[in-house]
Amino acid sequence: MTQTHPTALIADDEAPMRDQLRARLHEAWPELRIVAEAANGVEAVALAREHAPDIAFLDIRMPGMGGIDAARQIYAQCHIVFATAYDQYAVEAFEHGAIDYLLKPVTLARLDTTVARLRRQLDRAPQDIGAQLARLAQLGEQLAGQNQAAARPAWLRWIQAQSGNSLRMVSTREVLFFQSDDKYTRVQTATAQHLIRKTLKELEEELDPDEFWRIHRSTLVRVDAILEVRRDLRGRQMLRLHGYPDELEVSRNHGALFQQM
Structure with missing residues (x-):
């Protein structure tokens, strides 16, 4: 019932x-x-x-x-x-x-x-x-x-870099670092250098923050390109990268990225 x-x-x-x-x-x-x-x-x-x-x-x-x-x-x-x-x-x-x-x-x-x-x-x-x-x-x-x-945001994976009359597609996996001045941003790979008009601030918003770190107001570096971090005689933190001969300076404002140093 x-x-x-x-x-x-x-x-x-x-x-x-x-x-x-x-x-x-x-x-x-x-x-x-x-x-x-x-x-x-x-x-x-x-x-x-x-x-x-x-x-x-x-x-x-x-x-x-x-x-x-x-x-x-x-x-x-x-x-x-x-x-x-x-x-x-x-x-x-x-x-x-x-x-x-x-x-x-x-x-x-x-x-x-x-x-x-x-x-x-x-x-x-x-x-x-x-x-x-x-x-x-x-x-x-x-x-x-x-x-x-x-x-999840769709992070930037390709950089369009002008080279003369041609356009070069550069994978972000190739990029060692980005470095900017007043007019251009330098895109550095292990084998080449390109200039783009995109600002570092724009790049920082479009790149995966787990993949690229800002180490200086003018520099973004790909984390897995870092070979080692050392201090020079002036106490500055300096980065050595895989496949690149020169060192990059880490500014004091970003030194906390490498706290053990």
Whole structure:
């Protein structure tokens, strides 16, 4: 027999999202009682154990413990519905599985589908969704890695250097250092020197800071081109580079780069 007043838990770190889902559920399923609300996965697990709800609506992304990890601890005792702003989760992990999902912001039409499904399931014991949760966690890690990679800036990899009537493409992996004066910036490789009109400040913003360090107000050097650092008789830090005969001075303002000296 279908329960007259089923109960539910809502977990979302954003209060407006909790309010919206609560209001939508009241429209779509007036008999459903919301017995607890949580702002993170830890609270959700504790409240689920305290109130034993029939259903848990869990946001996937919450600070501390997210919805997936919370579901791993409570899925045997209640039916799980995930809320997510990420279509990738829904498409790849939910469509043919035992877990239902809602895309945020939640629409009443989509919630009606979820409510109909939950009504059919309430008289049954919660399904063993451990394997699907493991797949979902793996998908989340992959998605996080993709998002992180997409957020990385595209660092400058090629320098366009004019040589007479021709244009030379110089890979930043070839560059030993950049050195500027008032009008031009010198691009020094192990075999050649080029002049470009791009300023050192512009280059510093476009180059990978893990690959190129500013050692002087007029010099950027490729880190893995550094052979050694020494102090001269005047106490200045001087760099020797692979494939280049002259030394480069490190200014006092940038001496902290080589603190052990």
